[in-house]
Amino acid sequence: MIASRRAARQAGPPVTAPKPAPPTHRVLPVGEESHTHNPTEVEASKKAKQRRKRRRRGASRVPDRAIVFVGPMAAGKTSLGRRVAKELAVPFVDSDVLFVREHGAITDFFAAHGEPEFRRIEAEIIAAELAKPGTKILALGGGAVLTESTRQLLAQYPTILLMTTQDAVLRTANLSRRPLLRDDPSAWGRILAERKPLYLEVANVTFRTDRAGKEQLTKRVVQWVKAYGRKERANARRSTTERGREVSMDEKKERE
Numbered sequence: 001m002i003a004s005r006r007a008a009r010q011a012g013p014p015v016t017a018p019k020p021a022p023p024t025h026r027v028l029p030v031g032e033e034s035h036t037h038n039p040t041e042v043e044a045s046k047k048a049k050q051r052r053k054r055r056r057r058g059a060s061r062v063p064d065r066a067i068v069f070v071g072p073m074a075a076g077k078t079s080l081g082r083r084v085a086k087e088l089a090v091p092f093v094d095s096d097v098l099f100v101r102e103h104g105a106i107t108d109f110f111a112a113h114g115e116p117e118f119r120r121i122e123a124e125i126i127a128a129e130l131a132k133p134g135t136k137i138l139a140l141g142g143g144a145v146l147t148e149s150t151r152q153l154l155a156q157y158p159t160i161l162l163m164t165t166q167d168a169v170l171r172t173a174n175l176s177r178r179p180l181l182r183d184d185p186s187a188w189g190r191i192l193a194e195r196k197p198l199y200l201e202v203a204n205v206t207f208r209t210d211r212a213g214k215e216q217l218t219k220r221v222v223q224w225v226k227a228y229g230r231k232e233r234a235n236a237r238r239s240t241t242e243r244g245r246e247v248s249m250d251e252k253k254e255r256e
């Protein structure tokens with residue numbers, strides 16, 4: 001054993017086969033590190049770094065809590081919310097998806113337990129999700145605003161209302177998964193009329209989803225979210241400075 005170790009020391013480091021030269025025109029996947037001096041790869045790595053920096057800067061402008069989507073059934077909360085989350089590189093959560101995961105299909109649940117029980121569990125799911133820290137996009141079901149405790153909670157979160165028309169909904173949406181529309185699609189307008197004041201009460205901004213494509217809307221909503229975050233940060237900085245000034249004024253008075 002000792003002899004063989006000595007022999008190994010004398011033999012020097014193990015000889016390995018030379019590594020194959022890196023391919024010269026490999027396009028690096030986004031975010032992959034590179035330690036090569038190949039000019040193409042160095043350039044690609046620089047661009048990936050810049051992209052990551054931009055994303056970090058973008059994320060830092062976004063409010064540090066949930067950004068909530070509300071609005072009538074099939075207005076686009078789930079589909080647009082998911083796109084906006086992807087663009088901002090933050091998690092996406094849908095309260096209906098959380099409900100279905102725990103309690104099964106919403107239509108079946110309505111039939112077996114009724115709407116009030118659905119609303120009770122829905123409100124619990126939303127409150128629990130809002131209580132978790134961190135930035136995320138949270139899409140609610142269309143009737144979530146019927147619950148007063150949910151409306152009160154939403155006052156503390158940037159809330160985006162997506163609005164559309166019955167014609168657009170009947171053209172595009174799959175109504176079979178929505179128990180309130182399944183048997184009577186034209187109930188959409190009546191339900192909206194009842195809920196509209198509640199949507200307006202909780203919303204900070206409204207976007208129409210029947211007047212623009214998903215891509216354009218995603219960009220506009222992302223811009224709004226970033227602007228909201230910037231304003232909020234500027235206000236927080238201003239009030240900290242003002243508080244600082246108040247303290248120093250008090251100290252001054254005490255010294256006099």
Ligand SMILES: Nc1ncnc2c1ncn2[C@@H]1O[C@H](COP(=O)(O)OP(=O)(O)O)[C@@H](O)[C@H]1O
Binds near residue numbers: 072
């Ligand atoms: N501009 C748009 N923004 C969002 N959704 C749209 C738009 N145009 C059409 N749609 C379609 O409308 C439907 C909205 O469904 P969904 O996102 O589930 O709405 P909600 O979650 O508000 O009930 C989807 O089929 C979606 O593809």
Ligand SMILES: O=C(O)C1=C[C@@H](OP(=O)(O)O)[C@@H](O)[C@H](O)C1
Binds near residue numbers: 071072
């Ligand atoms: O408006 C409503 O009362 C409902 C809307 C649905 O969500 P979407 O608004 O995502 O369709 C879902 O929560 C449930 O079917 C009840």
Ligand SMILES: [Mg+2]
Binds near residue numbers: 094140
């Ligand atoms: Mg939805």
